Amino acid sequence: MPILEVKDLKKSFGKTEILKGISFSIEKGDVLSIIGSSGSGKTTLLRCLNFLEFAENGTIAVNDKVIYNGAEKNKMSEQHIREMRLHFGLVFQSFNLFPQYSVLKNIMLAPTLLKFDTPENIEKKARELIDKVGLSDKVDYYPCQLSGGQQQRVAIARALALNPDILCFDEPTSALDPELTGEVLKVIKQLAKNDTTMIIVTHEMNFAREVSDKIIFMDDGVVLQEGTPEEFFNNASNERVAAFLKNVSEY
């Protein structure tokens, strides 16, 4: 039984259709990487999964239960949208930490406001997460005192604090200096080992190959190819995919 099943998702901005019927599924504990050229709709797809945008067609089912149906997109209450969002976590390209809060407070804010648990447990869990992303010595630092890589690791911990079923990453390392990407990718790999279900949009092909159970190639709003990393990198059946991979490997 897949933990997430997306069927025929369509999303337009004005008259331009950006997602033209996206379908895929993930098993619990798996890592799905999404690659594709710029403008193909990867970010838009993640935003639809986190309900920052609302697809006008298609369904999203978590644990076999349809939580979103594009046909009913105008009938949802605020409360319902917030509940749907809690199934997913999202790590942004630009971190978006809350600048006025320390690392610990950034992680504790949402669980505290949502009364996720007792204050003691929330703090205990936050400290564990900070440990997990390797920042125990930065608990009381403010975001402006951290490097990009450290900020992104805080953002990962912040997303994990709400126990999302599926954690999404939108190019988590593309805003970072090359020497800082490693520390973030290491954290994600660690999560993969611990069976965190993840969807990762990335341009880091080697990383995608190493960490993924499944790779999706998106082009112009459709899924062009889908498969295991081996299938994908060793014999790209589609010529656009082959061209893309060739292009990337030249960097």
Place this chain on the structure above:
Amino acid sequence: MFVEVSLKLFEGMLVTCKLFALTLLFSLPLGLVICFGSMSRFNPVKWIVKIFVWIIRGTPLMLQLIVIYYGPGLIGTWASKLLTTGAAAGGFVEWLATWHVFDRFFAVMIAFVINYACYFSEIYRGGIESISRGQYEAGQVLGMTKAQIFFKVILLQVFKRIVPPMSNEIITLVKDTSLARVVMVYEIIWNAQKFVKSDGLLWPLFYTAIYYLLFCGILTLLFGYIEKKMSYFRS
């Protein structure tokens, strides 16, 4: 003489301070209401508020003082005239005929509150709009409500950003209070001018500068302190 002048100016300064404090007390929150109005997604509200702000910011405060002080009285006399000549009748006109000038200080205060609320609303709006969309989205993705996002995430960042323009505007208010004398509210400059008329002395007028400088100096220190307090984060 010096002591006498000092005391008289101090008396005027009290009126100045009272006007300053009351204006802030009411215009700071009213500005927020106007700000939300001008950002409303309901177009009629948005446009009415925007036009109102345009009128207030587009005309001299001096003129607004005069209109608010003399306006109701004029309407009252005009309505009474209509009634006595029989040109108009009815409850509404009778009600208008009861209008008369406000208390001077009250009229000035109303004019200042409205004027400053409009300026503050634009500063608030600029501050709110300068916060990146990513901050709202981060809050949304974490399941927070709109109100939680505004109060727990956005507000302090806005506050930090508007401290410099607000301090500017508030310091301008200190000096604008001197306009109140056009409708004969006895603030500090009025009191100084009385010495020009009665004793032919000019120096009391110059002397008022000391009071203003002291007042603004204190405010500058206060805002410097607030800015320092807020410097622990960057956004």
